[in-house]
Amino acid sequence: MGKEETQERQEQKRQNTIRFIKATQELLDEEGLDALSIRKIADRAGFHNSTLYLYFNDVNQLILMASLKYFDRYSKALSQYSYKKLTPTDNFYTIWEVFCRIAFQRPQIFYNFFFGKYSDNLTEIMKSYYELFPDEVDNYSKEIGDMYYGKDFKERCRIILMPLIDLPDSHIHEDNVELANTIVVSCFKELLTQKCQDPELSDYKLTEEFLSMLTYITGLKLTF
Known part of the structure; x- marks a missing residue:
C-alpha cells in the first residue's frame, strides 16, 4: 500500500467519523438523548449499524463525542x-x-x-x-x-x-x-x-x- 493510498484511507476514516458525529448531533437536537439508537444514528449517517464499530468503541463513546x-x-x-x-x-x-x-x-x-x-x-x-x-x-x-x-x-x-x-x-x-x-x-x-x-x-x-x-x-x- 502506497503512502498516498494510506493517506486517502485515513482521510476517508476521518470523514466517516465526522459523519457519524454530525448525525448523532442532529438526532440529539431533534429527539433527545433517550431516543437515540445505533440504528437511527447509522441510518442518518448513511451506514449499516455495524459500521459504527469501525470508528467507535460503542454508541456511548460516539454520544460522548457528539455531546x-x-x-x-x-x-x-x-x-x-x-x-x-x-x-x-x-x-x-x-x-x-x-x-x-x-x-x-x-x-x-x-x-x-x-x-x-x-x-x-x-x-x-x-x-x-x-x-x-x-x-x-x-x-x-x-x-x-x-x-x-x-x-x-x-x-x-x-x-x-x-x-x-x-x-x-x-x-x-x-x-x-x-x-x-x-x-x-x-x-x-x-x-x-x-x-x-x-x-x-x-x-x-x-x-x-x-x-x-x-x-x-x-x-x-x-x-x-
Missing part, C-alpha cells in the same frame, strides 16, 4: 474569562456560574458526559473530538485549559478549587481539599440529577442554590 457540541457556549465563555486577571475566588465562582447555567439547560447530556460511561477518560474524548473539529477549539489560560481538558469531573473541579487553599476566610486547606472537592462534586451531581428528573425546575434557582452551597463549603463569596 461536545453543547460545550461551545461554555468554551467560548471560558476563553473570554481566561485573560481577565480575576482573583482566584472570582475565577472559581465565574467558572461555576457559567457552567451551571449551560449544564442545567441540557441536563441529560451533561449528566451522561460527566457521570456516564467513559466519564473517567474525558481528556482523550475531547482531544479526539477537537482534532476532528479544530474550528471549535478556543484559547484559554493555562489554569482554565488544564481544567477544561481534565480527565474527569472530579479532577476538573479540583483544579479550580486548589487556588482557594489558605486564602483569607477560606475553609479550604491542604488537609481538607480532597474532602471539600468530593462534597462539591456530590452537590452538583445531586442538583443535575434533580433537573434530569424534573425538567421544569428553574435553571436560575438551581444555579443560585449551587453557588450558595459553594459559599458554605469554601467560606468565600464572589466579590463582583
